[in-house]
Structure formats: structure tokens, C-alpha cells
Amino acid sequence: MEVTVRGSFCAVPRLVAKLRFAAVTLEIILLLPLCFEAGNAIVVENQHEWHNHERTDQKISSHSCIHDQILEQRRRPGHKVYLVTPQVYQESSIPKPLHRKGRALLGLSDSAHQQKDAKQPIRIYLNYDAVGHSPDRDCRNVGEIVKLGEPPVNSLPDSPSCNAHGDPPVFSDCWYNCTLDDISGEDKQHRLRKALGQTVDWFRRALAVEPVRGNLRLSGYSACGQDGGVQLPREYVEDGVADADLVLLVTTRPTTGNTLAWAVACERDQWGRAIAGHVNVAPRHLTAEAETLLSATLVHEVMHVLGFDPHAFAHFRDDRKRRRGQVTEQVMDEKLGRAVTRVVLPRVVMHSRFHYGAFSENFTGLELEDGGGRGTSGSHWEKRLLMNEIMTGSVDTRSVVSKMTLALLEDSGWYEANYSMADRLDWGRNQGTEFVTSRCDQWKGAYHCNTTQFSGCTYNREAEGYCPIVSYSGDLPQWARYFPQSNKGGQSSLADYCTYYVAYSDGSCTDANSARPPDRMLGEVRGSSSRCMASSLVRTGFVRGSMTQGNGCYQHRCVNNSLEVAVDGIWKVCPDAGGPIRFPGFNGELICPAYHELCSTSSARVVGQCPNSCSFNGDCVDGKCRCFLGFRGHDCSKRSCPGNCSGRGRCLRNGVCQCQDRYTGVDCSTEVCDEQCSLHGGVCDNGKCEFRCSDYAGYTCQNSSSLLSSLSVCQDVLEVDKLGQQHCAPSEPSILQQLEEVVVMPNYHRLFPGGARKLINNLFNKHYDCDTAAKKLACWHGLAL
């Protein structure tokens, strides 16, 4: 059942304004015809067919992300996930005996000495060399047939053929027939550069990272990215890239449906942070109209490269800079009736608590999208809980970046987030632990509706809305059955088929320009201070229609700790807890919202809130702060040197540890790795270089070592598989040899110039801890590759 309706933008005007006064029962569908015209199919009550109108001129109003599917594809045998290329971050990480040479080679000067671990705004370098230069993949002429994914080589170039307008988009290996829209001409390339430039700017303000010293080094032994990827420019591999912490290689290949762009990381540093990625933007969507949507989409996609990605999760670091034991938990949720995956990272949990007002122990983590129960996933927030957050599976022009997303990136241990770059997310705000832990048919107020018969106010009272309920041709999953009929549910599978009020296209209370005119009979006013409220008001002498439940847009203000509303210019004070009030000249009553709903900006009223919100340096549970490592006090407002800097650092007066060389982390308890170790491609964990299948490009689990017989690196150990355990081995015999020739050797020559072959042999075959490294090459079971 592939039903994702991008109905939020579906043009659904409240064509029933007039009907209010007519004695008409609103059993009929409120919204059908216009919806179909917008190219978005909504099947409302009593409709049994799912119509999928494919039109070439449809206006795309949202972006459907295919990151999960791309990850799925990258797990195929022979596909590369990513490479590990170590970077230089501080002088102490360069091995002592080779200190001078290494530094000279990497272009470091003595004056470059900086405070250790000091984070600087992230420098993302964009490379457009590959735009228009991907053979078989870029559209250069109308009628040209190009590849999407990996269609069978010997298949006719048009079978299987891609459905350019599939809705929802179908991600598959197919042949794509190029049209004029798919060719990236000058104007499109100009838009591309502008949009990506703004994205990079945004991230520079939002994230800080420990800057790479000297040039960013890339191995580039294989193409970077997806669908054949992009070959790194030769000079990037030989000389590195100056002034960069991350390189994004840009392409403009076609995509299907409303997928505007996609992006993946392809190289990581020794800490697991992405240092190279591939971003593809479809020329079809590089239009003036799509500019705002494209901006949001690019922020979303670059987030995937930076760390919102299950592969990246496996490398996340805690405050000590050690690999995190747990990033997500998978549990069978009894209340929801299904298995869920939750992010349990400390700052994500903390910011979620402050957002939802969920200060109970029962809240353990923030749910990831399961795509309505379809297959694996893990790259997005659950839409049911975060709705228009930018990292949910679909993006539109109202998408916002929440603190939770910035917190996830900060919890990687690679970045420091600037939370002032976060937008206000309204969905779920201060709704309490119940909201996050219970089924959506138990939600209160405007978060839940169960009949199409009445209109209502949207969750944030900024618009009047309708309650879209779809009758599907098949049954919904057991856990998504909120109605007696097993095929009835909300319009979005990403939002777990929950039913809630969706704004009419002309229903805004706050934006007078986009909304229909206010109804004078009801005393309505539209504008920035107006909000949607339940009401049965009607001017004396007139009769309101047959609707028992009505609503309208009325002005509000917060004065002297009270909520006041106005009808026809007359202001009245509302009861603190909300409730009905009357106005002269009107029959019926207006139902005031509670004071805190419209006037309170903090979650101070929510049960279990902590002093000073724990200064956002600690988790808040049942009114008590649990400070993060390095913070103390009842509100976590004071810094402290944890464990007195483990005896490996100096406690500065501001309570921050200044670690000795070779040590890092908030308490200086973690050892940094030697360059030699990570040059082999391992990832550093507390002074040790770890090797895992999942960290390696093209590696799979092997029981036999025979594939590696011709390998010189760690040959002895790998050939004699003493313990008979599985270990990591390249899926193709040639890959590790390639890796050795193209990555390991050049990297060594770079760091150990002047015939270092002997040194390498010594390091890898004898004196270097090869045994340990090889044993650690054992399959890492957490991430099946």
C-alpha cells in the first residue's frame, strides 16, 4: 500500500463558507475536485479507488526523501559504503618521530597552533566539476536515455523505463528518458549554485567542528557516492583540499517523482565524521517556483551527509569522545502495538523533553520513521511526532529545523550546534509525555479528529482545517486501525495514518492574503493576531447553519496575564482555563482557548519541568536535573572538571579541562590514535584503531581467508585464521589490493616520504600491533553489510 498523499498543500478551499447558512448536511466530501487538479489524490470517505494522476505540469509542493532506499542499495554486494581517511586535527596526533616531516608535508606552520578541541564554523567546500559530466547519467539532449540506479546492463535501454512522475516516487533501477526539463542549462546551474551556497552558509552558522589542520585529505580510491558516484579530482587526492572540513561533490542527474535531490556521505575521518559526500540535485526542480522548497530540501539532504544517517550513528561519540554504546533502541511498544526505533542520545532526549513537556521516566527516546511499517529505515524523524520538522521523510516549504535535529548532530560528538539557528516547532509542543507515548487516536484537542463532517482548528490554531480520512483499497496494518473499518485512516503513511485537522488552502487565520475573506456575519477578523477558535457566534437576526460545531478566526492578545479576544472590535477577557464567552449583538458563544495555549511561551506550566530548564546542560526528569558530564548545580549551570581531568589535564578556572597531548574528551580520559593506525582505514576509539566491516568499502563477512592470500598488509595474521572466526574481507578479491595500492601506499608515502616501504613492512607485519588489528577485523554484527 503505497499511499503518501502530499495533501498538505492540496488546494482545499473551504468552499462551504456559504453552506454554513444552508440547511445542508455536510456528509458530502468537502474537497474532492480541486485536490485532483492539484495532482494530489485524496480519496475521501466513500471512495474506494486510489487514483494516481500523472501529470507533467503538476506543481511539486513537497520533497520525498529516498535516503533509506539509497542506503538499502548501498548494502548490495560490491557497493561501497564509504572509506575512512584520517585527518590531522592537532599537532600531537602526528607521530612524534615523524613530526617535522609530517608537518612540513601537510603545510602546517608553527603559528597554526591553536587551542585543542576548539571548534570553528564548519567549512563545506562545493565542487561542481562533475555537473554535466556523468556519462550515461546526465541528461544532455532531449530524448537521450540515461541510467537511474543500476538497470541491467544487457537490458534494452528503455526497459525497465523510469516513471518520471511517479507519485509516490518509485525508487528503482531503470532507464530514464530525458526531456528538456532534465538538462541543466546555465540558468539551472546558476540556481543550483545559489541554493547550495546558501545551504553551506546556513550550516556554517549552525555547526562548529574541530577544524582540519592543513589540507583535507581524501583517498578517493573509488568514486564517491551513489549511482556510480563521482570521481574525486586528482588534485584532491594528491594535495588535499585547502580550508575545508567537508567536500561535497555535486551532480545534476534526473530523479523520479517529487524527489528533488539526494545525498550520501562517502568518506569519513578517523572519528567517523563525514569528510566527503555526493549531492545530486535534479535539474527538473531547479526552477524559480521551487526555490524555497529546494532550500529546505538541500538543508535536509546535507543533514544526511553530516550525520543523520544510520551508518553515521555507528560512529557517534560521547562527551569523552568514545564510541557511543547506544544511539538508538529498538523496542516492542505495547501501547502502539508495534516495534519502534527510538533515538536515545542524551541531547536529543533532553530537547525532546523540553519540546513536548515530557518529563516522565516513561519517555525514553525520540522515534524514528518506519515509513508506516514498510521495511527498514532510520534516516528520518517519525512524522506522526514531528510533522513539519525538516528531518521527517517529506519536506515542504513550511519545514523547520528543530533543536532535536541540531541535538542529534551535536550528540555525534563531531559538532557543536548553535541552537539559535533552530526554528520554532509547534507540533506537539507542551503536549506532555502522553503525546509521545500513546496512540494518536488518544491525542487531545485539534491533534485528533475522527469525522470528515466537521471542520475544525488546526493544532496551532493558525488556520481552519478539515479532517481528511481516506478509504484505502486494502486493509491498514493492525496497529494503524483507528476506525472500525480496517481500511480507513489518515492520509499519510509517514504519519502512521493518524487523523488530524489539515488547514484549508484558504483557511489561514493569520495570513489575510492567502485566506478567503473573513465572514462578517460571524464577526471574524483575519490577520497576524487572529487565531482559530471554536464558536457558535452569529450576528443577531441571522441563523447559523446546521453545523453544531463551528469555528472562526478571531483576534487575540495577551495582557495582564490574561487572554483577551475580540469580536467586532469588542475585547473581552477569557476564563483562565478557557471556556465560553458571549458578545453583544451576537447569538451563540465563542469558546476561549486556555490562557497557556496562546499566551504562555515557556513550558513552565508543564508538570515535571526543572529549574531553569537545567540550563540545557542536563536532562530533566520529574523536576530534577541530571547534569551532563562536565556540568553541576541544581540547574546544571556550573561547569566542573569531571574526575579532575583524569590526571591527564589541567582544570582551567572556568571549569573546563585542558588535556595533555594525546588525550581528549571532556575529562581527558580518552587517548587519541596514532596516524599509522588509522592510515590503514580504521576508526579511532580510545587510542585504538578499530576495524569493522561496516567501516569498510565493499567488505563483507567471510569465513575463509583465501581471498586475501595475495595481500601483503597483515598477511600472516589474516591467512592463519587461528580462531576460525568470521572476519572482514573484501567482497571482491581485487578490492583490498586496490585499496592497498591506491590508498594505503600513497598515504604512507605522503606521511613517510623517502622510501618508507621498509617502515611500512615493519609496521604492518611485525612491530605494529597487526594481530590486534586483524582480530578486530572480525565481523561487527550490529550493522549487517
Ligand SMILES: [Zn+2]
Ligand atoms: Zn531524508
